[in-house]
Amino acid sequence: MSNTLRNQMVEWNMIPWHKLERRVFKLQKRIFQASQRGDVKAVRQLQKTLMRSWSAKAIAIRKVSQDNQGKKTAGVDGVKSLTPKARLSLILHLKLTNKVKATRRVWIPKPGTSEKRPLSIPTMQDRATQALVKLALEPEWEAVFEPNSYGFRPGRSTHDAIEAIFNSIKHFLSHKKGNVPTADYTSEKMM
DSSP: OOHHHHHHOOOGGGSOHHHHHHHHHHHHHHHHHHHHHTOHHHHHHHHHHHHHOHHHHHHHHHIIIIISTTTTOOOTTOOOOOOHHHHHHHHHHOOTTSOOOOOEEEEEEOTTSSOEEEEEEOOHHHHHHHHHHHHHHHHHHHTTSOTTOOTTOTTOOHHHHHHHHHHHHHHHHHHHHSSOOOHHHHHHHHO
16 A cells, blocks of 8 residues: 555545455465465565555454454453554554564363363464464465365365365266266265
8 A cells, every 4th residue: 555545544444455455465476476486585575575565464454353253352462352543553563573472371162072172362463463474475385285285275165175076086987987977976876
């Protein structure tokens, strides 16, 4: 975002989110392409540019303070939510050099048992920093991950994995027998 727009911006709800998302996406796309080329120097420089950008910081803060399901969970500082003014202030103060604060430890039940497991909840500022780093790191690693990997990947789900398996079986059977089975035939034979 340009300095004039940044200085004129006084209200959180007036931020042109679509423009910011497009700007961040373009930087992420450049990181992805540099990673595919194997240009580590360009990747690092673009990641630094992204993490310093006002747009990426605003999107990271929006993700943790508005879009996230755990947005109302307080960290060790007791802050459950941020006012629009506090969000704008955090954009200016969000840096990777900040020292990480302690996390709040909560014990949550394990599904199906009476045991509990620990869950550490960081402060809102630390969550925003993590989201900012994720915006910069994700495109680098998406460029080098296997295309047939579906676990914990953005834009991929178990349905995509099932579809890929079905298509592989369908492709194998069509080359083996010369015919293409339908979904009903395949699922009927598997069960």
